[in-house]
Amino acid sequence: MTSVKLPDFHHTSVEEIPSIVSRLRKTFISQKTRPTDFRIKQLRKLYWAIADHEKELVEALARDLHKGAFETFTAEINWTQNDIVFQTQNLERWARDEKPADIAFTNRLVSPRIRKDPLGVILVIGAFNFPVNLSFGPMIGAIAAGNTVVLKPSEQSPNSAAVMQKIMESALDPDCYVCVQGAIPETSTLLEQRWDKIFFTGSERTAKVVAQAAAKNLTPVALELGGRNPAIVTKKADMRLVARRLLWSKTMNAGQVCISQNCILADKDVVSTLVKELEVALKEFYPNGAKNSDDFSKIVNERSFDRIKKMLDSTKGRIVLGGSMDRDQLFIEPTVVLLSEKDKDDSLLVEESFGPLIPILPVDDLDQAIAVANELHETPLGVYAFGSKAETDKILAGTRSGGASINDGFFHGIIPNLPFGGVGDSGTGVYRGKASFDCFTHHRSITSTPGWMESLLAVRYPPFAGTNKLQQFNKMGLLKPDFDREGNRKVGMLWWLLTLGSGSASRGAFRAALLAGISVVLKMYLGGK
Structure with a gap:
């Protein structure tokens, strides 16, 4: 660790939370956050505050997750700053009234338009695995859309959470944007308040609690969850590329990535080649071993370590690569486990590992691979298809998922301006880029009827019986x-x-x-x- 001093993590008093929400609601009603100039200025100040606290963020992420500098900048700091720049450069255009398409001529006379209204007071609940990106990212969209925001970072990354609070308090208007720290009691109190939207990133289990709490007030939710994401590998795939790309996606952040593959469904004729290429790639990525690498993260805490270890201890498969662990250092080596075709109920398949475990399940052919993928998880967050174009097209047609990457691991999830989200039990709603603005915006349909149209509108007024008003009305708009x-x-x-x-x-x-x-x-x- 360096000598960078980090702020302490302090729980917000649960008694204080209702007054915080009330203050932010009063601010929203005052329309302080409505002008786009105000939103842009707040986001610009946030950008420079992140830059000013860069060293603290690097240190915090190293302490929380042992993240290396490359991943910290590319997946956390630079990503967030790029998002701010993109939002500020496009916000004025996005926020303008929009003319709807395909409006009948007669209806154009009432000047129909779509107004972009902010939703109100937003609660953003972040995740521990990418604490800056997955907390500030949704918040940036909510600010851009003109809302007031309460951010609740994950307490499992306490150093990052404390630095993010410091950044917010140094840059943002405290009557509009507040960081609330805490664990279950504080989160529960937050969920008891009335919100205009809740954005949650985390596990399916916790998402059900969030959704149930939101339902009491009919509060809309965006849920960014995980999934038992399958990678499907056919005979026609390039095994070296498969190994390097899937190993990259499963070793980033020590596999603590919601969109990394949970298993590889590989044609049985190429399994041995794939295992050999994974071994070669692992040595290329970590020449001195993952444990000795500054580029390989640790598991976030002992509870998560024990959960992953239990999954590995319970597997029916055979470890063919890796397998070493160190609980004191929260280290789990990238581990390849070869399963048999009968092990579809194995612990590594029916649960999401959220760690550096790489189970391989041999399949007879592509049809079986698609069937098994749908059986394991009907709506995963991602599907990863490796093979010929005809084969990958067949995989896309035969599966459902929040997103998909062809001949790569979760590339669709790292393009900043591509809408990102799940489907079914892998989540609901999308964000990133313009989708972040839309996520927190109400598209409000508005018309304006001039007085001179009254004679044209007479057809809608009673009496109707004994008149030809229905025929007149149909001539005006019946397709x-x-x-x-x-x-x-x-x-x-x-x-x-x-x-x-x-x-x-x-x-x-x-x-x-x-x-x-x-x-x-x-x-x-x-x-x-």
Whole structure:
């Protein structure tokens, strides 16, 4: 550890929480956060506060998770700062009223538009594994959208949480944005308050508690959860690329990543080659061993260590690579476990490891791999498909997931401006980039009816019986179907002549000749031009 002094982690008094929320609600009602200039200035100040406390963040993440400098900057600090820059550069455009598309002509007379209104007072509950990114990221979107925000960082990364509180208090308006510290009592008290939206990142088990609390007040929630994410590897995949890319995704943050693969479903004919390539890649990534590397993180705490160890102790599989552990140092080596085709109920498959465990389950073919993937988790956060284009297309068509990466491990989850989120029990709602702004924005439909339209609107007023008002009303807005009773699309005579209702070669030739003739006629009509 360095000599950088970090602030202490102090629990917020539960008695203070209701007054904090009340203060932020009064601020929101005052419309202080409405002007986009105010939001942009707050985000810019947050950017520079992060820069000013960079060394403290590096130290905090090293203490909490043993994160190396490269990962700390790329996945935490720089990521967050880039998000701020992107939001501030685009916020004015996003916040403008939007003209809806495909509005009937008669309805355009009332100037329909979509206004971007902030939701209100937002609660953001962060996660321990990427404490800066997964706490500040949603908060940045909520600020950009014009809300007031309470941030509750994870107490499992206490040093990072304390530095984030210091950053917020040094940069942001305290009547608009507050950091609340604590564990279960403080979180429970927060959930008892009335919110306009709750954004939670964490486990499925805790998400159910959050959702139940939110339901009492009909509070909308965005839930960013995990998942037993499958990687599917076919015979046509490049095993060296498979090994390097999946090992990268499973060793980042010691596997404490919600979108890393939980298992590899590999064609049985390539399993031995895959294991050899994983061994080669592991030596390339950590020449002196993962335990001696400054680039390999530790498990967050003893409870998580014991949980992962229990999963490994309970497996029916055979450890073919790695397996060493040190509880005192919270170290678990990247560990490859080879399962048999009958081990679909193994502890490493039915639970999310959230650690550096890499189980491989051999399968007979791609169809079996897809079936097993759907059986293990119907709606994972990610699916990772390795093979030919036809094979990966088949995997995408045959599975569901929050996102997917083809021939890579969770690349879709590290593109900052690509909407990110789960589906089913891997989460609900998306954020990142513009999606972060939209996540905390109410798209409010507005019309403005001028007085001169009253004669046109007379058709909507009673009396209706004995009049032709229904016919008049239908002429103004009733759409005619462009399909017949069999569900086939109707086409005009000109289109039918041009296509002759078929794509056969002979009729295609006739169609080409017909088009050429039309072209000649047009040239003659236009004077040869």
